[in-house]
Amino acid sequence: MIRMIGEFMPNRHPNGIPAYQKIQATIMERIENGQLKPGDAVDSERELAKIHQVSLMTARHALTALEREGMVQRRRGAGTFVAPPKIHFNKLTSFTEQMASRSLSACSKVLTFEVVDNEHEVAARLALAANTRLLKLERLRLAGDEPFAIETCYLPAEEFAGLTRSSLVRGSLFSILESTYGIQIAYADEEMDATAAAPATASLLKVARDQPLLRIRQVIYSTKGKAALYVLGLYRSDRHTLLVRRFR
Amino acid sequence: MIRMIGEFMPNRHPNGIPAYQKIQATIMERIENGQLKPGDAVDSERELAKIHQVSLMTARHALTALEREGMVQRRRGAGTFVAPPKIHFNKLTSFTEQMASRSLSACSKVLTFEVVDNEHEVAARLALAANTRLLKLERLRLAGDEPFAIETCYLPAEEFAGLTRSSLVRGSLFSILESTYGIQIAYADEEMDATAAAPATASLLKVARDQPLLRIRQVIYSTKGKAALYVLGLYRSDRHTLLVRRFR
DNA sequence: AAGTGGTCTAGACCACGGC
DNA sequence: CCGTGGTCTAGACCACTTC
Numbered sequence: 456m457i458r459m460i461g462e463f464m465p466n467r468h469p470n471g472i473p474a475y476q477k478i479q480a481t482i483m484e485r486i487e488n489g490q491l492k493p494g495d496a497v498d499s500e501r502e503l504a505k506i507h508q509v510s511l512m513t514a515r516h517a518l519t520a521l522e523r524e525g526m527v528q529r530r531r532g533a534g535t536f537v538a539p540p541k542i543h544f545n546k547l548t549s550f551t552e553q554m555a556s557r558s559l560s561a562c563s564k565v566l567t568f569e570v571v572d573n574e575h576e577v578a579a580r581l582a583l584a585a586n587t588r589l590l591k592l593e594r595l596r597l598a599g600d601e602p603f604a605i606e607t608c609y610l611p612a613e614e615f616a617g618l619t620r621s622s623l624v625r626g627s628l629f630s631i632l633e634s635t636y637g638i639q640i641a642y643a644d645e646e647m648d649a650t651a652a653a654p655a656t657a658s659l660l661k662v663a664r665d666q667p668l669l670r671i672r673q674v675i676y677s678t679k680g681k682a683a684l685y686v687l688g689l690y691r692s693d694r695h696t697l698l699v700r701r702f703r
Numbered sequence: 704m705i706r707m708i709g710e711f712m713p714n715r716h717p718n719g720i721p722a723y724q725k726i727q728a729t730i731m732e733r734i735e736n737g738q739l740k741p742g743d744a745v746d747s748e749r750e751l752a753k754i755h756q757v758s759l760m761t762a763r764h765a766l767t768a769l770e771r772e773g774m775v776q777r778r779r780g781a782g783t784f785v786a787p788p789k790i791h792f793n794k795l796t797s798f799t800e801q802m803a804s805r806s807l808s809a810c811s812k813v814l815t816f817e818v819v820d821n822e823h824e825v826a827a828r829l830a831l832a833a834n835t836r837l838l839k840l841e842r843l844r845l846a847g848d849e850p851f852a853i854e855t856c857y858l859p860a861e862e863f864a865g866l867t868r869s870s871l872v873r874g875s876l877f878s879i880l881e882s883t884y885g886i887q888i889a890y891a892d893e894e895m896d897a898t899a900a901a902p903a904t905a906s907l908l909k910v911a912r913d914q915p916l917l918r919i920r921q922v923i924y925s926t927k928g929k930a931a932l933y934v935l936g937l938y939r940s941d942r943h944t945l946l947v948r949r950f951r
Numbered sequence: 952a953a954g955t956g957g958t959c960t961a962g963a964c965c966a967c968g969g970c
Numbered sequence: 971c972c973g974t975g976g977t978c979t980a981g982a983c984c985a986c987t988t989c
Contacts, residue, residue: 473958499974510960512760515975523771531975532968544892545793547949642950644792649897649915649940667897667915692897699947701795702890721977747955758979763956779956780987 474509478517481507486526486537497527497535544700547643547675550596550606551627559598566605566659567593568620570612577609580674581682588612592623595659602660603694609685632683639678643686646672647697650689660691667692722757726765729755734774734785745775745783792948795891795923798844798854799875807846814853814907815841816868818860825857828922829930836860840871843907850908851942857933880931887926891934894920895945898937908939915940 482498485491498506503514518535521527529535554561568591575585583589590612596604608628610618615636622631632638651665660668669690677683690697730746733739746754751762766783769775777783802809816839823833831837838860844852856876858866863884870879880886899913908916921934938945 475958501974511962512978513959516958518975529975530968531966532973534968534974545947545949547951640951642948645947645949646944647895647917647947648944649917651915665913667899669895669897669917695896697895699793699893699895699949700890701793701893701947703795703888723977749955759981760959761978764977766956777956778987779985780954782955782987 474507475513475516475520478503478507478509478514479521482517482521483526491537493537493539495537497537499534544698547640549627549629550604551629554598557598562597563624564595564597565592565620565623566595567591567607568623574609577685580685581609581611583611590615590618592628594623598694601694602691604688604690605656605659606689607687610683638683640683641676641678641680643673643675645674649692652689656689660689662691662693669695669697671697722755723761723764723768726751726755726757726762727769730765730769731774739785741785741787743785745785747782792946795888797875797877798852799877802846805846810845811872812843812845813840813868813871814843815839815855816871819857822857825933828933829857829859831859838863838866840876842871846942849942850939852936852938853904853907854937855935858931886931888931889924889926889928891921891923893922897940900937904937908937910939910941917943917945919945 482491491497497518500511500514500518503509503517504511507514518527518529522529522535525541526538527535528538548556550563551561570588571591572586572588574589574591577589578585578587581587581589588611589609592608592610594606594608595602596606617635618631629640632640648670649667650670652660652662652668654664656668657664657666662668669688669692671686671688671690673686673688674682675684675686730739739745745766748759748762748766751757751765752759755762766775766777770777770783773789774786775783776786796804798811799809818836819839820834820836822837822839825837826833826835829835829837836859837857840856840858842854842856843850844854865883866879877888880888896918897915898918900908900910900916902912904916905912905914910916917938917940919934919936919938921936922930923932923934925931
């Protein structure tokens with residue numbers, strides 16, 4: 456074929472945003488500002504190709520990528536339609552974020568803030584040497600003055616030197632990790648079961664002794680694939696249910 | 704362009720398996736039988752195109768699809784490599800399958816097998832009219848003679864007429880749904896919390912009264928997006944923890 | 952420099968859905 | 971029937987990694 460690129464093609468964007476991403480963006484925008492509602496038909500491949508002056512394959516790429524992201528559904532012979540709003544199942548959110556999404560005021564009381572070196576099991580879960588010094592951070596979580604959960608976090612003490620007790624009362628631990636320490640959280644492996652409230656726990660959570668609590672043990676990983684922290688959570692079962700979607 | 708298709712192209716398979724899926728299959732095969740191990744390089748796009756006599760875009764389609772399925776990882780400039788074996792987190796498995804994977808003998812005792820029409824909440828969860836007749840199936844789950852869980856399933860009675868009590872003692876409900884009723888299960892939305900064992904429950908599970916149990920309520924959906932059944936499970940917390948991976 | 956994946960073209964035919 | 975998405979071609983250039 457004759458070389459013809461770069462001489463008169465107005466639609467090339469080397470070093471720029473790929474065309475298919477621009478197309479995605481225009482569709483996303485119309486979904487987000489309400490011009491397109493769930494169930495509405497999106498421009499077809501052929502329409503998009505004409506509008507954006509790209510080939511069919513490029514328009515197609517935009518739509519298949521949007522489908523993979525769950526924004527639209529494609530039906531052969533029918534068209535491409537805006538998908539129902541994503542329910543954020545299996546989304547790892549911090550306590551602060553969860554409360555915010557329910558428009559409740561989140562607040563925390565720091566119960567423990569100390570360095571320990573004898574939590575061998577936790578160290579093992581974080582893939583660290585058994586006697587690694589760990590910052591142990593125990594917090595009572597409150598939603599609108601009502602105790603809700605006790606969360607105990609363990610972080611490698613050395614890595615997070617400079618973390619102060621006071622910064623944790625209001626700020627989300629996740630946001631501190633991300634902003635101050637440049638750690639992007641990727642996912643958490645969690646283990647869930649039920650346990651009875653020990654006397655001290657019961658009193659903090661203001662529930663009866665031996666009341667069933669949801670216990671969640673999390674190993675939280677950074678985007679670099681490194682175990683960043685371990686969290687043991689005890690949740691009042693009358694105030695908290697965990698939603699999960701599992702696939703076959 | 705001149706019409707040229709169907710006259711001399713040897714590689715067209717109308718009504719057949721698409722070429723990109725055949726390419727996927729050949730790669731999958733080599734991964735599954737051990738010829739390719741995690742980290743090994745897969746044939747490049749250009750190699751695949753030559754080998755299978757397809758265009759680059761088609762070979763590319765095969766690889767991107769495999770990447771989306773998590774079978775391979777692609778690195779620009781470097782190549783395409785076999786991904787580490789998938790850990791099946793968040794996988795919806797039946798009790799029977801779970802036991803098999805731990806090489807324990809699963810067995811069930813049917814406690815209840817009846818049609819009810821006053822479970823309005825359950826009907827609502829299945830998106831059915833409040834007084835829809837539902838088959839209520841309550842089973843004690845045993846792992847090697849040890850009680851493990853109580854699971855109560857609700858299915859639309861009309862749709863599953865012909866389901867017999869005896870077929871459930873050994874057979875997996877999932878496999879019966881898939882083989883006899885042609886229902887492919889897709890995913891389940893689950894709600895988890897902790898609850899105390901009621902006297903009857905405690906006695907069935909052979910635990911102390913008020914012992915904490917993990918309670919899981921599932922709405923299980925078919926591949927057609929229809930709510931197929933509702934399951935209430937009570938699990939002995941000392942014998943069962945649920946593993947979940949959540950993403951940020 | 953050679954090879955790889957990422958983007959893109961300007962078309963084609965097929966299978967399916969709804970009118 | 972017509973429009974839609976699904977598959978596919980035979981190339982192209984770009985950005986990146988590895989040597």
